[in-house]
Amino acid sequence: MAGYQMKRTARIALAPSVLLLIVGMIVPLATTLWLSFRFYNFMNPTLGGFAGLSNYEFFLTDPAFLQAIINTLLLVGGVLAITVIGGILLGLLFDQPMWGRGIARLLMIAPFFVMPTVSALVWKNMLMHPGYGLFAWIAMKLGLPPVEWLSNYPLLSIILIVAWQWLPFATLIFLTALQSLDHEQQEAARMDGAGPFDRFIYIILPHLGRAITVVILIETIFILAIFAEIFVTTSGGPGYASTNLPYLIYVQALMQFDVGAASAGAIIAVVLANIVAIFAIRLAGRNLTA
Amino acid sequence: MKHRRDVMVKAATTGLGWLVALLLFFPILWTVLTSFKTEVEAIAFPPAFWPEGWTLENYFQVQERSEYFSHFLNSVIISLGSTILGMIVAIPAAWSMAFQPGRGTRHVLMWMLSTKMMPAVGALVPIFLIFKSVGLLDNLVGITLILLIGNLPIMVWMLYTYFREIPSDILEAARMDGATTLKELVYVLLPMSLPGVASTMLLNIILAWNESFWTLSLTAVKAAPLTAFIASYSSPQGLFWAKLSAASTLAILPILVVGWISQKQLVRGLTFGAVK
Numbered sequence: 001m002a003g004y005q006m007k008r009t010a011r012i013a014l015a016p017s018v019l020l021l022i023v024g025m026i027v028p029l030a031t032t033l034w035l036s037f038r039f040y041n042f043m044n045p046t047l048g049g050f051a052g053l054s055n056y057e058f059f060l061t062d063p064a065f066l067q068a069i070i071n072t073l074l075l076v077g078g079v080l081a082i083t084v085i086g087g088i089l090l091g092l093l094f095d096q097p098m099w100g101r102g103i104a105r106l107l108m109i110a111p112f113f114v115m116p117t118v119s120a121l122v123w124k125n126m127l128m129h130p131g132y133g134l135f136a137w138i139a140m141k142l143g144l145p146p147v148e149w150l151s152n153y154p155l156l157s158i159i160l161i162v163a164w165q166w167l168p169f170a171t172l173i174f175l176t177a178l179q180s181l182d183h184e185q186q187e188a189a190r191m192d193g194a195g196p197f198d199r200f201i202y203i204i205l206p207h208l209g210r211a212i213t214v215v216i217l218i219e220t221i222f223i224l225a226i227f228a229e230i231f232v233t234t235s236g237g238p239g240y241a242s243t244n245l246p247y248l249i250y251v252q253a254l255m256q257f258d259v260g261a262a263s264a265g266a267i268i269a270v271v272l273a274n275i276v277a278i279f280a281i282r283l284a285g286r287n288l289t290a
Numbered sequence: 291m292k293h294r295r296d297v298m299v300k301a302a303t304t305g306l307g308w309l310v311a312l313l314l315f316f317p318i319l320w321t322v323l324t325s326f327k328t329e330v331e332a333i334a335f336p337p338a339f340w341p342e343g344w345t346l347e348n349y350f351q352v353q354e355r356s357e358y359f360s361h362f363l364n365s366v367i368i369s370l371g372s373t374i375l376g377m378i379v380a381i382p383a384a385w386s387m388a389f390q391p392g393r394g395t396r397h398v399l400m401w402m403l404s405t406k407m408m409p410a411v412g413a414l415v416p417i418f419l420i421f422k423s424v425g426l427l428d429n430l431v432g433i434t435l436i437l438l439i440g441n442l443p444i445m446v447w448m449l450y451t452y453f454r455e456i457p458s459d460i461l462e463a464a465r466m467d468g469a470t471t472l473k474e475l476v477y478v479l480l481p482m483s484l485p486g487v488a489s490t491m492l493l494n495i496i497l498a499w500n501e502s503f504w505t506l507s508l509t510a511v512k513a514a515p516l517t518a519f520i521a522s523y524s525s526p527q528g529l530f531w532a533k534l535s536a537a538s539t540l541a542i543l544p545i546l547v548v549g550w551i552s553q554k555q556l557v558r559g560l561t562f563g564a565v566k
Contacts, residue, residue: 009471010390013382017446018398020379024439025405028413028420035415090310098304106550107315113549114318115500117520118538122321124524125531132333132531134320140336168314173565176557214561225409228502228517232524246411246503253415254507263415270412277407281400 029270035263042257055264064240064248065265071155072244072272076223078159079166080216086163087170087215088208092200094171095178105175109168116165116228123161124150124233154234154242161229166222170215177211178204217280224273245269318542325349325535332531348536356519358537365515365541367430368505369498372437373491376445379438381487384449385475389458399450406443410503421508428510436508437498444497445490448559452486453479489555492548496556499545516541 039051059065094105111119127134128149136146149157181204189199227246230236236243236251243251249269253262312319324332325348326341352358387395417436418427426432456479464478480487502517509518520541523534549556557565 006390007392010386010392013386013471014398016379017383017402017442020439020442021402021405024436025408025413028416029408031416032412093303093307093310096303096307097300098307099300100304101307104307104311106553107311109549109553110315110318110546113496113500113546114542115517115520115545116502117506117517117524118321118542119317121520121523121534122317122538125534126320126324127317132335132337134337137336164314164317169560172553172557173561176554176565211565214565218560221407225411225503227411228506228521231506232521246409249411249414250507254418259415259419266409266412266415269409273407273409273412277404280407281403 032263032266032270035259036267038260038263040259040263042259051260055260056268058261059252059264059268064243067240068243068245068248071240071242072224074155075159075162075226075244076220078156079163079223080219082159082163083166083170083219084212084215086167087174088212090167090171091174091178092204094175109172111164112166112168112172114165117232119165120161120229120232123157123164128157150234151238154238158226158229158233158242161233162223162226166219170219173211173215174208177208181207217276220276221273221280224269224276245272318546321535321542322539323535324532325539327532327535329530329532332535348532349540352533352537352540355533358519358540361514361516361519362540364430364509364513365499365517368434368437368513368515369495371430371434372441372498373494375434376438376442376494377487377491380442380445380449380490381475381480383446384453385479387446388450388453388456389461399447402443402446406440410440414507418507427508428513430513433505433508433513433515436504437501440501440504441494441497444559445494448490448493449483449486451558452483452490455486456482486555489552490559492552493556493559496545496549496552499548 036055037051037053038055039047039049041047090108094101094108098104114122125133128147130136130146130148133146133149135149139146147153186199186203189203194202225246226244227250230242230244230247231250234242236247240248245265246269249262249265252258252265323339323341326344326346327338328343328345328347331338331342387399421427421429421432426435460482461474461478464474469477499515500517502521505515505517506521509515516537520534520537523530523537
């Protein structure tokens, strides 16, 4: 009897969380799916009813769509390349004994806590501005013409800004993983004459395998959804040169008021994210049993 | 001889480490320094590194022109509100799954994780339409609620991994002594897992403070937190670098301190317990 009661209490304790997530996530997602098959446009209220696949057709054949998909993938790939490689190197560096290591580490991780709108605007105005920015001044000192970062290389600029925010995260994870490395094993390998490069390839890298997977998955989830950095720097431009999928959907819904097409785009974004999420959830599940 | 070589190596790594750390920190330092310059000095070219006159004028101006403090207060309300309300919902859930697991527990945990993986943009249109029809657009209650739900999976997961480290015998002993479930939670579980509970709260305050998708799309003026307020400086007529820097400095410093305090737990929370 007591066991039964306990089970009931446990279920009641769990209910509010499950209910909130259903109401706040699953119901809206289902509604998005439903809207994606409807004609629904704020600018043209007479249009309505079942749209079949025409919203998907509209979204998929929009030239901006292909560009947005490519940009989304380039953004994820570019940031991952910088932060994973850079993060491993920095993790190794900050794992070494040095004076004032604690403070150096604090300075290093600080960018991760800066809100996206601030970091994007600081980079846009004070660093990348072709007239008054610090990069322009450095270019001048080197005798080079200033680079118009955000108009000529908009996507690269956004990749740099986002990588600056996420490099500390990757470093922090790798640093945590490196601290559990078996130092006796390292010492033994050194005694056997393994050089630093061999030790890195055969001992350190395999040890970091799980951390690398985690960094790639978590960052991919967040970077697929990058929005604010684009919103305040380039507004997706010039043209669609720096528009990613979330930004395109936002524009479609809240600026062009085409709810149907935006919903179709949102469903496509969800499917894309799910492909990554499946791997992430498997990994977390394995960790749960381990 | 060997000792001297060690010192040299340490000096070299120290130099390199500090160089990298200062380079990464530089944009933040630059922002703080610029906030004490005059507008003319802020866009001086070649750039002036050190402020000439150390003025606090920008901080006063930001407050005077745009009611900065009300946006700051919105950020505090939204991040503390969504965290505290979230904990009230998440603690029982995590307790339930950690100490009374059933056959479905694993699936519930995985399902919660999967909702966090869903891009927010997938829910944007319906939430926007619903909020519009019930008057929750640009409303503190609305945005707090959305951030609560958005971070709930992380809270439950993090608490769950902390609770699992506590031996269930101790809770059972309390129960044998006649403690109700609520008492067991408040007087036994929470004090024992206080570090875990605290770091879960800190991480969520950070995430909510910096959240920039929902705050930009669902708030405008009245309920706009600092993320949305700072975004208003992106318009060409808002090109006041010293004031932008002052507003930014006040927006990032408090949360930077919270982040520094909780850096270790952050790894655990953001990786859903996969890296400790």
